Amino acid sequence: MRQKYFHFFSIIFLVLTQFAFITALLLEHKNVFIVISLTTLITVLIIYTYIKFFKVKEVDFEPFYVMIFVIIGALLTSYLHLFTPLNSVLAAALIGTVASFLPDLNKKSKVLQNIPNAMYCGCFVGMSQKHIVIDYSFIIIAGMIAGVFYMFSKNLFHGVGGKLGTLAFGSVVISSLLLLILS
Incomplete structure (x- = not known):
């Protein structure tokens, strides 16, 4: 059960990292409408990708070393x-x-x-x-x-x-x- 929590936390970490990276890139633009529109679009696409491709049947970890x-x-x-x-x-x-x-x-x-x-x-x-x-x-x-x-x-x-x-x-x-x- 604990493995599933670690696995879920890893997915959340990766989603938030991608979201932060994309948002940071978009914030370089001064047009607020473009930033909000593209951030929303990219977030929807990322979530769709995770739902479509994350059907992990077995939780496994790399060794500690x-x-x-x-x-x-x-x-x-x-x-x-x-x-x-x-x-x-x-x-x-x-x-x-x-x-x-x-x-x-x-x-x-x-x-x-x-x-x-x-x-x-x-x-x-x-x-x-x-x-x-x-x-x-x-x-x-x-x-x-x-x-x-x-x-x-x-x-x-x-x-x-x-x-x-x-x-x-x-x-x-x-x-x-x-x-x-x-x-």
């Missing part, structure tokens, strides 16, 4: 992005590519099979810009939040693109809000 690989991916990408000539996209691509070859080291290892997606989710967290990332504690906290939601969203968004980026975006937003509230 994947959170560590999300954090590692975030830290490595952030380091490459902030302290080398690589931009954020190339840093994430490099870490993601290296992670994609790790399962080939031992094809029977379930741990190695789970590394690439988890690290790539962390790469999106590590792509945060310098004016957002205060220090590595921010990346670690955002990586932990992304890791938790990554663990709970195993059966969500099969066949729908953007899951890892949405999780990373939401975790960076939550971390930024926590930093704002606590400072």
